[in-house]
Amino acid sequence: xxxLGVACQMVPYFCVAHIVxxxxxxxxxxxxxxxxxxxxxxxxFGKVLFSCLxxxxxxxxxxxxxxxxxxxxxxxxxxxxxxxxxxxPSGQYKTTIVDRVEGxxxxxxxxxxxxxxxxxxxxxxxxxxxxxxxxxxxxSLVTLVVGLAVMSAGxxxxxxxxxxxxxxxxxxxxxxxxxxxxxxxxxAFSQSAGSY
Numbered sequence: 783x784x785x786l787g788v789a790c791q792m793v794p795y796f797c798v799a800h801i802v803x804x805x806x807x808x809x810x811x812x813x814x815x816x817x818x819x820x821x822x823x824x825x826x827f828g829k830v831l832f833s834c835l836x837x838x839x840x841x842x843x844x845x846x847x848x849x850x851x852x853x854x855x856x857x858x859x860x861x862x863x864x865x866x867x868x869x870x871p872s873g874q875y876k877t878t879i880v881d882r883v884e885g886x887x888x889x890x891x892x893x894x895x896x897x898x899x900x901x902x903x904x905x906x907x908x909x910x911x912x913x914x915x916x917x918x919x920x921x922s923l924v925t926l927v928v929g930l931a932v933m934s935a936g937x938x939x940x941x942x943x944x945x946x947x948x949x950x951x952x953x954x955x956x957x958x959x960x961x962x963x964x965x966x967x968x969x970a971f972s973q974s975a976g977s978y
Contacts, residue, residue: 783839784899787832792903793825836895844891851883872963873956881955 797818804814855878859867911919 783832783836784895785902787829787836788899788903790825790828790832792907793828794822797822797825836899837891840895841891844887847890848883848887851886852879855879855883871956871959873954873959874952876959877952877955881951 801815801818804818809815859875908919908923911922
């Protein structure tokens with residue numbers, strides 16, 4: 783469905799190109815312009831329809847998958863020895879059950895269906911460009927090479943920064959959970975906020 787959505791998204795561009803070609807050739811029949819406009823509008827509505835259906839189906843499947851993962855994790859947690867549970871900071875459980883599982887949502891719901899569509903349609907257009915004029919097709923691919931070079935230069939320090947962000951996130955999750963867990967102890971002994 784995502785592929786159909788992206789394919790329909792290209793229809794208005796082809797219709798505009800056809801309209802410009804008709805105008806340059808001196809076409810006087812207005813009904814041909816109206817027909818091309820209606821086809822472009824149908825392409826737009828097809829894009830909206832197929833993209834919405836694809837997103838709805840992929841999100842529904844993703845959330846069922848995430849639910850099953852969380853249920854499996856909590857079922858396994860029930861079989862873990864109590865000493866291990868007590869020795870592990872509760873923030874680590876929160877990170878595993880909530881954050882890491884939620885991090886899979888973008889891959890399952892967006893990356894898989896949208897990447898397939900967004901790679902397939904440009905490949906078809908590239909083949910079409912090679913059929914029209916191989917020089918124009920090669921020239922259009924230069925931007926891809928330049929973009930990849932710039933992106934790889936920008937991502938050079940990414941692993942180090944990502945590792946630091948993950949470490950800081952784990953420390954923050956542990957501190958928040960311990961802070962919240964300590965609130966009831968402070969209240970039970972009528973202590974002030976300074977006891978933290």
